[in-house]
Amino acid sequence: MNTLDTPVAALAGVTLRYGAVTALDRLDLAVRRGELLALLGPNGAGKSTSVAALLGLVRPQAGQVTLFGADPQRVEVRRRIGVMLQSAVLPATLTVAELLRLTASYYPDPRPLDESAALAGLTDLLKRPYGKLSGGQQRRVQFGLALCGRPELLFLDEPTVGMDIDARERLWATMRTVVAQGCAVVLTTHYLEEAEALAQRVVVIDRGRVLTEGSVDDLRARVALTRIRCISDLDETAIAGWNGVAGASREGDRLIVTTAAAEPVVRRLLDADSALSELEVRRAGLAEAFSALTRTDTATQEAA
Template identity: 75%
Template sequence: MNPSMPPVAELVGVTQRYGALTALDGLDLAVRPGELLALLGPNGAGKSTSIGVLLGLMRPQSGQARLFGGDPQDVVSRRRIGVMLQSAALPATLRVGELLRLTASYYPAPRPLAESAALAGVDDLLTRPYGKLSGGQQRRVQFALALCGRPALLFLDEPTVGMDIEARQKLWAAIRSLVGEGCAVVLTTHYLEEAEALAQRVVVMGQGRVLTEGSVDELRGRVGMTRIRCLSDLDADAVAGWTHVTAAGREEGRLVVTTAAAESVLRRLLDADTTLSELEVRRAGLAEAFVELSRQDKEAA
């Protein structure tokens, strides 16, 4: 990623309303060449609308949208992007190889079919009809179609939904390879471990605007949350009601507590359960940071 280069995609003061609902509220967003940007937020935060405006699927009611410095609806700009949306209606009777050849024909310098298939892990599916594939296999084919035009900017909207762990990890490796080639990627996902594993920069959205942005480490540090994990018979619901406790629950039989005041909560845990053992204390991950940022936004609203 080179921050000194102009953005490959940009929203400047974009507002988008649907009746009384404000989907985007003066949103500023920029995607730099060669970066993987994770766009996070609860349902209704404005993520899908942002992508729709950047793709030229809708015009901003106010503000500006730019794709490679030009109009997102310009065909020259659109030939430089690849898109994998949450759902895709593809001809069920066409074979995977036929779909790849057809899609590649729309681009001036596409990847060779074998290369696209290998990157997406669909080499063994080329002769199979698309409609006969499982949901996870269809997602991998959709990924192959998104990258076959050799895009400079790739939009991935919930790309690993329906995939098993092995397929998800292979797709992560392919995404890292594309970023290594200089491709910019915009990723939206509800799997926060996915954003944590892949993103160079994270933008957290809420109510149509940016709540915060930065690297994963910067977001963790910004909320100052700590995760305490231990073996204890204490009731998780009761602990959740303690002062300074943000959340409490159980994972694999262990009590897990998230807090912004680790020292005082630790003292209370040890006082409340003298048999407490296997104590682990670490800085909260992106998931806890995201929950806390979303909570703060709701309180402010």
């Protein structure tokens, strides 16, 4: 029987190879009841492979995978999860309501149709054939199918790709709701603002192993960067080469500079551009911390 401290899903020392490629390298990962865990990493880091291993879709060459303390391929534990993968092929001629009813029939205690539709923002689409929906609408249907079984653990692999802003914010609200109800969520996403807004815990992986984990604030604290934002005509490429500057880029007419030593960089910016305006200085966000962590790991690997 699970306790609040027992992981609902876990990888313990898992190694998984595809030929000569090591996708997971002795990876340890635990998902706790009632938490939203964001799994982050660059392309090819092993995020989707980690999810596939937890779902029992692939078998590792070494290590142990458990889902509710059991083999993830057992039917009784699969009925306790919901899954939304990066892509899905569903019958194009079935309506949204038919897809929800069909999927719900596989679970012992599914949500009512109207509840699943409301949570996923599908109420106005129930009579529409799946094949006639836009890409973003189809993603909402896939989210609804993942929710309809009343899961205790929800896997969401890049769930908001293709969604507009309103649909994305509705999905975020629903994710917060199900987590508050005790459901655990494993989220993989390339949208770092999504992880920053939602996650109680973040795990950053690269080359199939964990680089770091903790809350968003923990990760920020491990990377002592400050973000300077201002309006300036200074060349960002030249600034990127300044001593103490970790990076420089543009967001429209705004110059963005990240640095571990804000005061001397701000002084140099003001000296270099007397017309500089709308200066903002704040602690770096998750995006900057993520970039710094993965950049450091790459440099360490190349030096090894």
